[in-house]
Amino acid sequence: MAADRITGKVDHPPPGVGIYLHIPFCVKKCFYCDFYSVENHSQREDFLDAIVKEIDLFSGLHPRLDANTIFFGGGTPSLLKPSELERILAALRGAFNISESAEFTMECNPGTIDTRYLSDYHSLGVNRISFGVQSFFEDDLRFLERIHGPSEAIRAVDLARGVGFDNLSLDLIYALPGQTHERLLTNLQTALSLNPDHLSAYGLIVEPGTPLFNSVSRGTITPAPDTVEADMYGTVMDLMEAHSYSHYEISNYCKPGFECKHNLKYWNAEDYIGFGPSAHSYFDKERWWNVSSLAGYVAELKSGKIPVSARESLGRTQLLDEFVLLHLRQGVLKKDVIAQKFGIIPDPEFVADLVKSGYCIEDGNILTLTKAGFKVSDEIAETMLARHLQPF
Numbered sequence: 001m002a003a004d005r006i007t008g009k010v011d012h013p014p015p016g017v018g019i020y021l022h023i024p025f026c027v028k029k030c031f032y033c034d035f036y037s038v039e040n041h042s043q044r045e046d047f048l049d050a051i052v053k054e055i056d057l058f059s060g061l062h063p064r065l066d067a068n069t070i071f072f073g074g075g076t077p078s079l080l081k082p083s084e085l086e087r088i089l090a091a092l093r094g095a096f097n098i099s100e101s102a103e104f105t106m107e108c109n110p111g112t113i114d115t116r117y118l119s120d121y122h123s124l125g126v127n128r129i130s131f132g133v134q135s136f137f138e139d140d141l142r143f144l145e146r147i148h149g150p151s152e153a154i155r156a157v158d159l160a161r162g163v164g165f166d167n168l169s170l171d172l173i174y175a176l177p178g179q180t181h182e183r184l185l186t187n188l189q190t191a192l193s194l195n196p197d198h199l200s201a202y203g204l205i206v207e208p209g210t211p212l213f214n215s216v217s218r219g220t221i222t223p224a225p226d227t228v229e230a231d232m233y234g235t236v237m238d239l240m241e242a243h244s245y246s247h248y249e250i251s252n253y254c255k256p257g258f259e260c261k262h263n264l265k266y267w268n269a270e271d272y273i274g275f276g277p278s279a280h281s282y283f284d285k286e287r288w289w290n291v292s293s294l295a296g297y298v299a300e301l302k303s304g305k306i307p308v309s310a311r312e313s314l315g316r317t318q319l320l321d322e323f324v325l326l327h328l329r330q331g332v333l334k335k336d337v338i339a340q341k342f343g344i345i346p347d348p349e350f351v352a353d354l355v356k357s358g359y360c361i362e363d364g365n366i367l368t369l370t371k372a373g374f375k376v377s378d379e380i381a382e383t384m385l386a387r388h389l390q391p392f
């Protein structure tokens with residue numbers, strides 16, 4: 001894998017698709033979460049049968065694709081018993097050529113794991129673990145309706161390191177209503193004291209359909225103002241930079257070489273195949289997504305049907321929009337790559353304005369966003385796409 005000399009960013013993930021598995025169970029729904037998951041686990045066995053069947057059906061259509069990343073997300077994948085994980089892995093191995101060096105990530109809720117689970121996951125080949133910590137303050141975790149406390153998150157990291165995980169990521173959420181800068185700094189410093197290889201820090205999003213959204217609509221909760229969120233984002237970037245983490249995507253930071261290879265596939269529009277209810281796939285310029293209902297998913301597979309809800313083929317405009325947006329979210333746009341793929345380049349005057357305004361640095365072929373540019377990367381992408389691309 002080549003890394004860019006200037007930015008240190010990974011250029012080309014190794015060949016092969018990514019595999020995503022959506023485990024749709026949670027102990028309890030969090031207040032802010034709009035991912036598809038259910039608290040009722042009565043269809044657990046049916047789900048396992050269904051996901052194994054879905055993998056088999058896919059391999060009938062696309063036999064033995066090469067794969068080099070596996071990502072168990074959800075939901076709460078760490079609710080899977082090791083024997084259940086083993087069963088899904090056996091199906092994957094029968095369907096894909098999974099490379100020996102594949103990155104294999106498991107998202108874990110600190111409230112659901114113990115040493116035996118972690119040790120068994122590690123023995124089964126999981127080599128990257130991602131803990132949804134969100135905050136180290138008890139009252140924040142109660143507000144978010146997480147099932148764990150701060151001490152369980154710290155313990156989970158210790159246990160994971162103890163059983164041999166040497167690629168460990170933490171998730172934090174900032175810009176909680178009323179959160180102070182001091183609390184944000186405490187969260188970041190506590191996370192850094194645990195020496196994670198990777199950290200994802202997301203501003204709290206008020207997603208429609210969530211209890212948080214309803215509370216905001218009723219006026220019982222006031223979200224953090226955009227200006228506060230932007231300031232906090234600046235604080236996150238400054239602190240992560242001061243600790244020598246690479247800012248390789250708008251919300252993601254890592255030690256050198258610890259980029260999440262699976263997520264890079266999403267951000268670089270590489271192929272990935274998703275299994276499980278609500279899972280999305282992108283393969284050969286086509287995107288499809290599964291039904292967002294466990295009962296519907298199980299029923300479709302019981303009757304031998306692929307549980308796809310809808311498909312779309314991406315045309316040039318969509319591919320270009322995604323290319324610019326996703327690359328700017330990674331902070332880098334290469335003029336020769338966009339020229340080669342789409343026959344266009346950013347308008348030089350627009351680029352000069354971005355440089356003059358302090359949003360980006362132009363070094364020959366490469367545009368690199370500054371911290372100020374990262375704060376408005378989506379706006380830069382939208383403006384560039386609307387009127388500042390020209391034929392090459």
Ligand code: SF4
Pocket residue numbers: 025026028029030033034035037074075076109132
């Ligand atoms: S544990 Fe994760 S997936 Fe489940 S409700 Fe909470 S945030 Fe959503």
